[in-house]
Amino acid sequence: MKILSIITAAILLASCTTQETYELSKDESSLKWRGSITPDYFHTGSVDITSGNIMIENDVLKEGSFEIDMSTIKVEDENLPDEKKVKLVSHLKDADYFNASGFPKVEVMVSGYADGNLNTTIKILGKELKRDIPVSMDKTENSVSFKGKFDIDFDDLKLPGMQPEEGSEDHVQSVVNYELNLTLKKK
Numbered sequence: 001m002k003i004l005s006i007i008t009a010a011i012l013l014a015s016c017t018t019q020e021t022y023e024l025s026k027d028e029s030s031l032k033w034r035g036s037i038t039p040d041y042f043h044t045g046s047v048d049i050t051s052g053n054i055m056i057e058n059d060v061l062k063e064g065s066f067e068i069d070m071s072t073i074k075v076e077d078e079n080l081p082d083e084k085k086v087k088l089v090s091h092l093k094d095a096d097y098f099n100a101s102g103f104p105k106v107e108v109m110v111s112g113y114a115d116g117n118l119n120t121t122i123k124i125l126g127k128e129l130k131r132d133i134p135v136s137m138d139k140t141e142n143s144v145s146f147k148g149k150f151d152i153d154f155d156d157l158k159l160p161g162m163q164p165e166e167g168s169e170d171h172v173q174s175v176v177n178y179e180l181n182l183t184l185k186k187k
Helices: 002-015 082-093
Strands: 019-024 030-038 041-057 060-075 105-114 117-124 127-134 136-139 143-153 175-186
Touching: 041 175, 060 082, 127 143
Parallel strands: none
Antiparallel strands: 019 041, 019 175, 030 041, 030 175, 041 060, 060 105, 105 117, 117 127, 136 143, 143 175
């Protein structure tokens, strides 16, 4: 009789587990960036998050993944002429920086959300960067959103364009500032 009670309790407990999947709403999501040489000399832009989903179990984010399309890098400096924007985009996509032809996608794997941070592994340029990304999470009945401003230091990647030139103090900084506005809808 005791074994039957344990089995019944386990079945009831398993049936109480709620698991929900949410998919990226591309139209409601954005990833903006700001890269700088000095605090006063910088460029701004965006890059598209093209797909993604998360799985929430009993109101706890368990896992997820997102894909960023590096071919969609945009420069959005207000005072920069269009021809210079085109040149800068090309430069950011080349091998000195994010090598968009060799590595067109960046994968962001999410392993949880705790203490106001998304626990992520960023797969970029054939390498992995583990980063806790500070964002707020808001869950409603049919959607989940993440918003926040954060920095990612790409120093570990040793990008040629972010290395100081001998004799020069000015170079593109390895820390890139981001602003994330991410919305996912229940499947």
